[in-house]
Amino acid sequence: MSFIPHTPAQQKQMLDICGVKDIDALFADIPEGLRPKSFNIPAGRSELEVHASLENLAGQNYSHLVRFVGAGFYDHFIPAAVDAIASRSEFYTAYTPYQPELSQGTLQAIYEYQTAMCRLTGMEVANASLYDGGTALYEACQMAVHATGRTRIVIDGGVNPIYRKMIHSYTANLSLDLCEVGVSHGQSDRKKLFDAIDEQTAAVLVQNPNFFGVIDDHSDIAKRCHDLGILAVQSVYPVAMALLKPPGDMDIDIATGEGQSLGIPLSFGGPYLGFMATKKKFVRKMPGRLVGRTVDSAGREGFVLTLQAREQHIRREKATSNICTNEALCALRAHAYLSLVGEQGIKEVAQLCLDKARYAKERFKSIPGVEVMEASPTFNEFTLRLPMDAGEFAGRMIERGFAAGFPLGRYYPGMENYLLMAVTEKRSKHDIGRMAEALEDALCQ
């Protein structure tokens, strides 16, 4: 069951060529004292048995709950053609395209993906992918530190708290100074942000829409950053970019984000897609692979990995990042998704999210004891204030078949009664109505 093609007779022939009598002789370099003390792995099982056993485990997961939980990771519709395209094994069984003549498919797809991300974000250059939205934001911090030679990072409280925790982990052993600033009415608090900036500040990190789903125009923050030689970094939700002012139009220096919403399944946390786009003048500081267009010896157009002197396999300890394997197939999915829904389709997805979230807000607002936070405009996610602990409430909703949202108290002390809810194009008016009924019922329990 090891997918090994050799017959015993062939193994014997091959051992003869090697000049040894058996396979054990090939492992003679491993002394007896270093042999495994144990190797208690269960005996192999057939494909049929393994599939049955994992189908059983899959059945223990309640993936069919009606989902109003988002918090940066969204339940969007994925056209079947995305799976069909990503299932071409010429794509998924290939390695990194280091041999360009054999990899024009992957290389052109990445170049087109880079183009799509530039157009979506309004930026000049996008890389081939990073692991996820959180590591992408951390990489942006590193990039800003290297570009400015400074050490302070100011982080808006509207940045996904999971990402903020990740940045703290990654910088724990480095001499960087992280400063987090609270939000005001759910939006970036300009006064606090500007007060937190000093001459050692390398970057200001903001998010749009932010963790509360609130939308913003960070042009003023970018302007203030530039006056002081600071890089403005914005993490964005790519679907929302169809309707919202993109980072390029705000003069943001580095845009990052989580690309999961672009045709990538939730899959219990990964693989996802970190993206990064920047201005051309920062490209040599950028982490990760980059595909460029060129020509071959006969003048035919082709694509290659380029500016590799930034990367670890060339620059080793001086590389801009240690990233090697990235999320290429997820980038391919995102590109396929954007191509399939197209210019008009992505706008419609975003508009459906916006309209349904607006409808849900209206619907939930009418429930006694429930307050919708409306001080600032939102995209497809918003906050409810409940007359009870939101964690306990979410538990009650699970019993009613709903993943109702994300309780904010876990990351925002004092917000124990607040619940973050997301609505995508997959939620019907009927779902929202049932959710409203269950919500009312759960509050009365």
Add this chain to the structure above:
Amino acid sequence: MSVIYDKSVPGRRGVRLPRSDVPGHTAIPEPYRRRSALNLCELSELDVVRHFTALSRKNFGVDTGFYPLGSCTMKYNPKFTEKIAQLDGFSSLHPLLPQLRRGGMLTQGALAVLYELESMLCEICGMDAFTLHPMAGAHGELTGMMIIAAYHHDKENNKTEVLIPDESHGTNPSSAAIAGYSTRPVPTNRKTGVLDLEALKDMIGDQTAAVMLTNPNTLGIFNAQIREIADLAHKHDALLYYDGANLNAILGKFRPGDGDFDVVHVNLHKTFGTPHGGGGPGAGPVGVKKHLVDFLPISRVVKRSDGTHALDYDYPKSIGYIAPFYGNFSVCLKAYAYILNLGAEGLSQVAENAVLNANYAMHCLKDDFEVPCLRTCMHEFVISASRQAENGIRALDIAKALIDRGFHPPTVYFPLIVKESMMVEPTETESKETLDAFVGAMKDIARQSRESSESFAGAPQSTPVGRLDETRAARQMDFAYALSGA
């Protein structure tokens, strides 16, 4: 072939979205609204499918042909694991569900997969605990280095440096540097092909945080002195790190934990059959010994006395979050299915046949190519094109000539310590017939280099493009397709 944006037809639609079933049309308020054009594609579904199908035909994967790329373990990727990853109970599962109250009970199947895979990786590697969070091999290295840094910080050790062999992968020094350490290369003994122990003795000291190794190393040679190296490191309270890039060679034959390694990362996309995806996604789980368990990233999956699984965040010494959730779950799921399918015996057979294939191919090629370390190799071996270079034919020329003979080339110019190196890793899933055909092609190329070296110049000719102008790409900096008319 033209880029997809050139095929766009204004007004053409692909996948349709449903009409809105809720009343009203909401407008984004003015200052926040997008005013600039999107300029994405406007194509039919068939246009898009044909475009990508045409692209796929310009790609070479393991399913296309032999892919002996050293250090990358391009083995066959079983199809049944792809099907399992697509089961709705896994693929549609929101990662925040188990973090909601009473939600953990609704994700027991997924948590069981994580817990069981961690346990199996512990047994395969001889470690005490694993985290599945790292999303690639280099991410595993960085996580491992962060764990090492947290350990030294906790013990108030003042450590500044990580020692790394000169034959190592580039990610090793880069990961150590990004974790905050300076790095120094340890020379390889050219006779034995393994780390020079005497040099290590001279270099190691109280400033040493860790020694990072891969075993077998990138020359494909197993270092039997590993315990001595471990003792030496531990004497200075430096930790020993195992880069699992080459784990395929030693499954069931050697466990890093038994060799006194403190930290290991494994590449599920190399050793455990998950596809490389054209550069990713992978997964780089990290295993540690008991003294480092407290520093593992959170969350961790635990098994309770009633047999159920849960997430636990209560590890005050943890390095914290290194991933948004639990790692690249669906990659882990595929690797778990692969391990269940192979079992203990199957895993050992992987190593046995990977090593057999490498030794067989090396012996078949040794008369035609220089073999810098001609001794029993493990799962891969390095040859040098130094003899061919005398006729002006370099490793890169050989790589391109192989392409025209239907093979993906080996890794070239790595490891850096061998001139004109070509690193060949056949993997266990390749048949003798395939190896013989590859050997035949290599011998033919060796002959051609002696007889008509000028004939290499035009290779490859069988591919959609020939050798590309990399200088022009770097100078031109065309990373995104310009808008027509722009």
